Amino acid sequence: MFEFKVVVLTSTAIVLGISYYMLRKKCILDAVDAFRYLTIKIVENTVDCDEVIKEILKQCVVSRAIGFDCEWVTVNGNKRPVALIQISTYDGFCGLFRLNKLQHCPESLKELLEDEKIYKVGVAPIDDAKYIAADYGINLKATLDIRHIAQLCGYDPGGLATLSKSLLGIVLDKSWRIRCSDWEVDQLSDRQLNYAAADAHVAIRMFVKLFDQYSRSKWPWWKWSHNEQWSNIDNLCWQYADVCFKTKTSKKMKNGMKEVEKQPKKELAQSKRYPYAARSSPLYHNCFLQAPDGELLCTCDTKKAKWYVEKELADVITEEPLTVRLRFEPAGRSVGEVGKYYQLTKQNVCVVCGEHNSYIRKNVVPREYRKHFPEVMKDHSSHDVVLLCVSCHQRSNMRDQAVRERLAQTCDAPFADHVRAMYIEDVECKKVRSAARALLYQARKHVLPPARRKELENILLQNFPAHDMVTEELLNEAAEMSIFVENADYESHGHKVTEFYLEQGGLLRLEELWREHFLQSMKPQYMPKLWSVTHTEERLRVRLSEGRLSEEDLKLIGTYL
Incomplete structure (x- = not known):
């Protein structure tokens, strides 16, 4: 009787296992069947590449979005x-x-990948962009992690697999x-081809569905036509372009879907996940500073303003708005458009979107570069401090x-790592400190054998x-004792970049590069x-004159004006 039960149970397990396997296999086959309409073009030479890119551009002229993914091989880690x-x-x-067959990235493909008007959608595409930049020197632009839009839609x-199952x-x-x-195999198998094409295609399929859902919930019904709808793509996507998906927000169930519980901006700014602290007071007070003859110098x-008055270097002219007049002639006065900039009153709002409840100082030219600039370029650096x-x-x-x-690649200025870090760990010092701590803490508990104790004492x-x-x-x-020592081989990334520009074209070009990047990448409206x-x-030029x-x-x- 016992043996019969075992046989029955074993047979049932086998039947269930086979059923699960067949069901799983059917699901995968169903996925293959779902994409039988795909036209897959394998590109291994420049001529084919140009033709395929031409067709891709033709088909995405309205939507301005393509599914994107990439694959590579890992050998011994x-x-x-x-x-x-x-x-x-x-x-x-x-x-x-x-x-791997082309041995380089053809120009037509490079132009498509670097076209910031066409969104490359997928899951974690910005990570793939970093690999492509490192391997082929391509600055992939307008990557869009589809998870941003999925979360926005609830x-x-x-x-990718989870989203594909739930959305499609x-x-x-x-x-x-x-x-x-x-x-990198000489000829990709059918299964590899289907897998690769499906990953890219399912991304654009999901994006279109999510974008359509978002459009219908946010925009009036007369904008639901295909062309009208896609003309608004930038209104949604620009804010998520080239942004990693790392947000972890709390969620609650509502009507069978997960509803995102938004965190207040001020609370977000003070969280451990995002350590920047929002300002509790305005950056711009818009007090007025005058020359002795009453000419406005700046805000x-x-x-x-009060410092000048307390040092008896200026007098208060009006209290509201606070206006003080210097008792001495300043080194320079406001001249031309550049001088007028400092005379203008400025708004305490985010220069990108106009938000006025919470904001953070943004250095348009990052400090890791500006700190290596000469003092003559650091004067009046408030021009490059804006609010976001x-x-x-x-x-x-x-x-x-x-x-x-x-910049790291162009200027041969790698970022700090365990080899190029400013401070490195001294192995011998660490060994001594560990011995001391073992004797100090473990010996008190009488858990160290005499031989081990003697060994540690000898190290000390x-x-x-x-x-x-x-x-x-x-x-x-x-x-x-400290176990870190200064690394004699350390070279600061920021210092190497500034040195490169100092020799190649002047630091003004580096400064302007960052300003242009800010305007192009953020498109500030305020x-x-x-x-x-x-x-x-x-x-x-004014100072020179x-x-x-x-x-x-x-x-x-590094330049002559």
């Missing part, structure tokens, strides 16, 4: 260059660009055997990273030859009037 780039249009035209932002009802083939297969904050709300500040910093990486005495025996004082000193990319050059700029200053800048 080391990543090899990207071997395959997958691009798909909504109509099902898929280009599989075998970069869906759980899982991985399609189960993707995510077997490790295919994901980790050889993408300033209350603290600075928390979300715009986070987005701007993320987009800055692409420029930093490009060898490194402290002035001591004949191990004392409590010696243990405390060794337990708190910038202060007269804010200019060439502001510093114009200001220095007034005889307040020496030849030595010009050499430090």
